[in-house]
Each structure stands twice: as structure tokens, then as C-alpha cells.
Amino acid sequence: MEAEALYPEGIERRAKKSFHIRALQGFGDTQIGPIYLGIWGLLAIGSFAITVLMIFIGYGLQVGWNPIRFMREFAVLGVEPPAPSYGLQFAPLAQGGFWQIATLFLTLTLVFWTIRIWSRATANGVRPLLPIAFGAALFLFSAIYIIHPISMGSWNEAPGHGLRAQLVWANNFSIKYGNFYYNPFHMVSIFGLLGSTVLLAMHGATILATVQYQSHRELDEIEDSTEGTHRAQLIWRWIMGFNATPHSIHVWALGLATLAAVAGGIGVITSGPAEPNWYLWACRAGITPGGIAACVPLP
Amino acid sequence: MLSYEADYRREAMGVPARASFGLFKTWIGRFYLGLWGIVGVLMGTIGSAVWLWQVVILDPTQTGNPLRNFVAGQIPVPKASLGMGIATTGADGLWWQVVVFCATITFLAWMLRQVDISRQLKMRYHVPVAYAAVLSSWVTIQIVRPALLGHWAEGFPLGVLAHLDWLSAFGYRYYNFYYNPFHALGVALLFGSGFVLSLHGATILSASGLRNKGVTEDNINRFYWDFFGYSVGEIGVHRLAFLFSVLCVLLSNLCLVLSGTVVQDWSRFWDFWNKLPIWSGFGF
Numbered sequence: 001m002e003a004e005a006l007y008p009e010g011i012e013r014r015a016k017k018s019f020h021i022r023a024l025q026g027f028g029d030t031q032i033g034p035i036y037l038g039i040w041g042l043l044a045i046g047s048f049a050i051t052v053l054m055i056f057i058g059y060g061l062q063v064g065w066n067p068i069r070f071m072r073e074f075a076v077l078g079v080e081p082p083a084p085s086y087g088l089q090f091a092p093l094a095q096g097g098f099w100q101i102a103t104l105f106l107t108l109t110l111v112f113w114t115i116r117i118w119s120r121a122t123a124n125g126v127r128p129l130l131p132i133a134f135g136a137a138l139f140l141f142s143a144i145y146i147i148h149p150i151s152m153g154s155w156n157e158a159p160g161h162g163l164r165a166q167l168v169w170a171n172n173f174s175i176k177y178g179n180f181y182y183n184p185f186h187m188v189s190i191f192g193l194l195g196s197t198v199l200l201a202m203h204g205a206t207i208l209a210t211v212q213y214q215s216h217r218e219l220d221e222i223e224d225s226t227e228g229t230h231r232a233q234l235i236w237r238w239i240m241g242f243n244a245t246p247h248s249i250h251v252w253a254l255g256l257a258t259l260a261a262v263a264g265g266i267g268v269i270t271s272g273p274a275e276p277n278w279y280l281w282a283c284r285a286g287i288t289p290g291g292i293a294a295c296v297p298l299p
Numbered sequence: 300m301l302s303y304e305a306d307y308r309r310e311a312m313g314v315p316a317r318a319s320f321g322l323f324k325t326w327i328g329r330f331y332l333g334l335w336g337i338v339g340v341l342m343g344t345i346g347s348a349v350w351l352w353q354v355v356i357l358d359p360t361q362t363g364n365p366l367r368n369f370v371a372g373q374i375p376v377p378k379a380s381l382g383m384g385i386a387t388t389g390a391d392g393l394w395w396q397v398v399v400f401c402a403t404i405t406f407l408a409w410m411l412r413q414v415d416i417s418r419q420l421k422m423r424y425h426v427p428v429a430y431a432a433v434l435s436s437w438v439t440i441q442i443v444r445p446a447l448l449g450h451w452a453e454g455f456p457l458g459v460l461a462h463l464d465w466l467s468a469f470g471y472r473y474y475n476f477y478y479n480p481f482h483a484l485g486v487a488l489l490f491g492s493g494f495v496l497s498l499h500g501a502t503i504l505s506a507s508g509l510r511n512k513g514v515t516e517d518n519i520n521r522f523y524w525d526f527f528g529y530s531v532g533e534i535g536v537h538r539l540a541f542l543f544s545v546l547c548v549l550l551s552n553l554c555l556v557l558s559g560t561v562v563q564d565w566s567r568f569w570d571f572w573n574k575l576p577i578w579s580g581f582g583f
Contacts, residue, residue: 027531027535027538028532028534028535028536028538028539029520029529029530029532029535031529031530032528032529033524033529034524034525035524035526035527035528036525036526041526068578068581068583069583072573072578075572116526117526120522120525120526123525124518124519124521124522124525125509125514125518126505126506126509126514126518126519126522127504127505127506128505129501129504129505130498130505130522132501133500133501137497167483170477171475171477179467181463181464181466181467182460182463192493193489193490193492194489196492196493196496196497197489197492197493197496197543197544197547197548198433198544199496200495200496200499200540200543201429201430201432201433201540201545202426202429203499203540204425204429204537204540204542204544205426205428205429205541206426207534207537208423208537208538208541209417209422209423209426210422212423216533216534217516217533218507218533219503219506219507219514219516222508223510230301231307231420233301234301234304234307234420235416235417235420235422235426237304237329238326238330238416238419239412239413240330241328241329247507247508250499250500250503250504251504252500253496253497253499253500254496254497254500254501255500256496257493257494257496257497257500258497260493261497282460286362286364287367287370287460288371289371289373289456289458289460289461289464290360291360291361291371
């Protein structure tokens with residue numbers, strides 16, 4: 001297909017030039033760019049810049065605008081959401097207002113980015129599956145930052161913006177709702193996550209092991225499979241009695257990765273409104289180690 | 300049998316056996332047998348049978364329900380007083396040792412089976428190498444780390460929810476695993492693996508079966524250049540996949556094996572940061 005037909009140039013434009021990084025040779029393609037800006041790219045960059053600005057103003061206030069302290073404490077600095085007493089109200093800037101503005105623009109960034117991927121997919125003649133897959137991550141993000149806080153009536157439920165802040169949130173969130181290891185949706189999500197890594201290793205290894213038979217030309221192999229695909233399929237058929245096809249392996253891939261994000265989001269949304277304590281849920285289901293007898297009745 | 304399979308079986312029959320690879324070269328239905336298939340099935344069956352008998356049939360958790368036993372039951376680790384010794388009774392941890400032994404041999408046999416089949420199919424050895432990464436994780440947690448600390452009790456109990464309890468407690472035993480930098484890298488690569496898998500799956504599916512509309516890998520390249528500025532390429536994406544998933548597991552091994560041996564408190568691990576000489580020059 002003619003590149004020009006796919007690339008209508010208006011106010012939307014891409015960088016004229018591309019360049020090569022030779023160090024990438026032997027790993028992947030060396031060409032960088034040309035990258036496309038476009039209205040959605042511009043909006044995404046703009047709103048992300050506001051997000052970063054809000055977070056850095058918050059950091060700056062905490063370290064008294066001292067750049068050395070800023071570097072020294074960078075990992076532990078955090079822009080926290082408003083205190084529970086503010087509920088879902090707007091808070092003064094230094095008491096959570098920066099967090100609210102930052103989170104709003106971070107959400108907008110992700111939405112703009114999704115639209116950007118969508119428009120680039122259709123403009124280049126491929127189906128918009130990447131933005132749909134990105135929607136799963138977007139769902140997990142909104143479950144954590146928007147849906148759960150609103151359902152609990154307080155922005156304080158959401159993570160702060162900072163390296164340590166979000167780890168502290170992950171740790172406390174699990175404990176607050178009775179240990180996430182007992183959350184069945186969390187279990188499914190972790191299954192999806194670990195399973196994704198296994199599948200990624202299997203697929204990457206299978207293709208790399210048959211590159212000399214051209215199995216990496218996946219779009220062609222989906223249409224008519226050749227020797228590379230035959231060998232890639234037979235190794236798994238002979239090992240475990242089952243094999244995917246060049247098409248179906250990517251359905252498995254997309255499905256498993258999506259499952260991890262969607263199940264994780266459901267696990268977050270149900271924590272609180274549907275189940276305030278997953279340990280007690282496991283007790284009622286009779287699946288705690290040591291049986292029902294091991295369950296400590298809470299006051 | 301797949302339509303083209305007979306040719307490859309005939310070709311495999313011509314590959315000479317070397318060492319233990321190529322012994323018992325025959326197929327049972329769709330499965331390849333091979334020496335390591337026999338070893339794997341035998342040891343896997345024994346290990347699974349012992350586990351099911353101990354956890355599901357004997358009903359140690361007294362749930363009275365085999366399905367619940369499957370989730371709630373466990374074979375606990377040997378007592379610390381046993382050290383690295385061999386248990387003789389069930390109460391000492393004999394069944395844990397039996398299952399761990401059987402599982403280790405099964406996993407090893409499974410890897411050698413992958414080597415064997417890769418040989419028969421004239422493939423390179425990426426599949427067994429990737430599997431070796433996850434095998435190394437099992438060996439690190441159940442054998443190497445307990446050996447470094449001097450007792451089997453450092454391993455994890457063999458049960459579905461019991462090993463989750465172990466995992467949860469393990470993190471807090473060394474203050475908090477969220478402060479463990481290798482844990483952080485492992486988790487980043489774990490999420491990264493999910494992300495790469497999703498990207499790759501969605502990318503291929505988005506362009507598959509559109510050949511009659513003139514869609515080729517060029518469209519994918521342009522799509523990636525447009526929105527991201529870089530397209531890693533057809534082989535590159537699989538190298539990325541291999542690297543992400545294998546490194547994820549190897550870094551996780553590191554984060555576990557350092558805990559209790561070298562580092563006792565992962566928050567204190569960071570004490571060096573504030574003592575870096577660079578800060579004192581600025582009056583801190």
C-alpha cells in the first residue's frame with residue numbers, strides 16, 4: 001500500500017527525519033522515528049506535563065525547593081491524596097489538591113493516549129486492537145484511582161504519586177481488606193500475570209529457536225504455515241500433547257494478559273463494598289490453611 | 300497427527316541418539332516418549348500421588364470435603380531441628396522431602412525432554428533454556444536457600460493457600476519486601492512481561508488476515524513509529540519477550556536468596572543511601 005495514501009498530512013504531522021542507533025543491531029530494528037505528533041499526541045503530552053508539574057511542585061514544597069534534598073529524598077517523596085475528612089470534595093492544594101489535579105490530568109493523559117493509538121492504528125490500516133487491549137490497563141487504573149475511591153466516598157483510598165508512596169499503598173491496601181492473598185480475584189489476576197510471563201517465555205523461546213526456518217514472519221505464517229511453524233507447533237505437541245497455531249497463540253497472549261488486568265480491577269472494586277475482609281471470606285468458604293478451626297473469630 | 304507431522308517424525312527417526320537424548324524414541328498418541336518422558340511421568344506420578352494422598356485423602360485439615368482439602372490442605376515443611384538431614388517419619392517432614400525430591404527430578408526431566416525434542420526437530424535450545432530459568436527458581440527456593448541457612452524448614456509448604464501464607468509472611472519477615480530492590484525489579488519485569496505479551500498479541504491480531512487489503516508488517520512498523528517512535532521488529536520482539544520473562548525470574552531468585560542470608564531487613568538495606576559521601580559535600 002502506498003505510504004502517502006495512509007499518511008494524510010494536515011495540521012497533523014510527523015517528524016521529517018528518522019535516524020538509526022547502531023547499538024540496537026543484533027537485537028531489533030535500528031530505526032528510530034519518524035514519530036507522529038497529531039492533536040491527540042499534543043494533548044497527551046500537554047496533560048502529562050501538567051501531571052508532572054503538579055507532582056514536582058508538591059515535591060518541591062516538601063523539600064523546601066532544595067535541589068540536593070530533592071535528589072536525596074526523591075524515592076521517598078510523595079504527593080498524597082487528601083485526608084479522609086475531605087471525602088470526595090476538593091482539597092486545598094497542599095492538602096491533596098495537587099494530587100487531585102495530578103490524578104485528573106494523568107487520567108486525561110491515558111485517555112488521550114488511547115485515542116492516539118486508536119487513530120494511528122486505523123490510519124495505518126490495522127485493526128484498533130492495541131487501544132482495546134490498552135483499555136484493560138485503563139480499567140485497572142480507573143478501578144484503583146477512581147472507581148474504588150468514589151465507591152468508598154474518599155479520595156484518600158487511592159495511592160499517592162511517588163515511588164515509595166504507591167508501594168506503601170499496595171502494602172496497606174492488601175492488609176486493610178484482610179490480606180489480598182485471600183482475594184480470589186487477586187488470585188486469578190496473579191495467575192494471569194505469572195501465566196503471561198510463562199506464555200511470553202514459551203512464545204519468545206519457540207520463535208527464537210526456529211528463526212532459521214523463518215517462523216518469525218508471523219503474518220505470513222498465519223496465512224500459510226511453513227517449516228518454521230511446523231517445527232514450532234510440533235515441539236509443543238510432542239512435549240505436552242497440545243499446540244497453538246500462529247494465530248491462536250496471539251489470542252492466548254492477548255486473553256491471558258487482559259485477564260490479569262481485568263481480574264485485578266475487579267479485585268480492587270469488590271474490596272470494601274462487596275467484601276470488607278478477604279480473610280473472613282476465605283474462612284466462610286472454608287479454604288484457609290488449617291481449616292475452619294484456624295480462623296480467629298474477630299470481635 | 301497433524302497433516303505434515305509424519306515427515307517430521309520420519310526426519311526425527313534419522314537423528315542419531317546422543318548420550319541420553321534419543322533413547323526410547325517413539326510416540327504414544329500425540330506425545331513423544333523418550334527416556335526423559337518416562338522419568339518425568341514416573342516421578343511426577345509418584346510425587347502427585349503422595350501429595351494427593353497426604354492432603355486430599357488423609358484430610359489433615361478436617362474439612363471433610365476433598366475439593367476444600369485441595370485448596371486448604373498442605374504438607375508442612377520439616378521442623379528446623381531436622382537441619383538438612385533426611386527425615387524418617389511423616390512427622391519429621393518425610394513427605395515434604397519425598398514430594399520436593401520427586402518434583403525436582405520431574406522438572407529436571409521435563410527440561411531434558413525439551414532438549415531431546417528440540418534436538419529431534421533440529422531447533423535451537425531456547426525453549427529448554429527458558430524453562431531452566433523457572434526450574435532455577437524452584438531449586439533456589441526449595442534447596443539452595445534452605446541449604447545456605449542450614450535447614451529444610453526454610454522451604455515453602457506444599458499447599459495451595461499454605462504457600463500463599465508463606466509468601467505473605469516471608470515478605471514481612473525481612474521487614475517488608477516492597478523495600479527489596481530486586482523484588483521491585485522482578486515485579487517491574489513481571490508487569491512488563493504482561494504488558495509486552497499484550498502488546499505483541501494485540502499487534503499481530505490487529506494485522507492478521509488483512510493481506511488481501513495489502514496490510515503487511517510494514518503497516519505495523521509504521522504504526523509503531525507513528526505512536527511510539529520505534530518498532531523493534533519481528534525477531535526483536537521475540538528477543539524482548541525472552542529477555543523480559545527470563546530476567547524476571549532470575550531477579551526474583553536473587554531477591555529471595557539474599558533474604559535471610561545477606562540481608563535481614565530490607566529497609567535498613569537503604570541506609571547506605573543517606574550516607575553517600577556526595578551528600579556531605581552539600582551540608583547533609
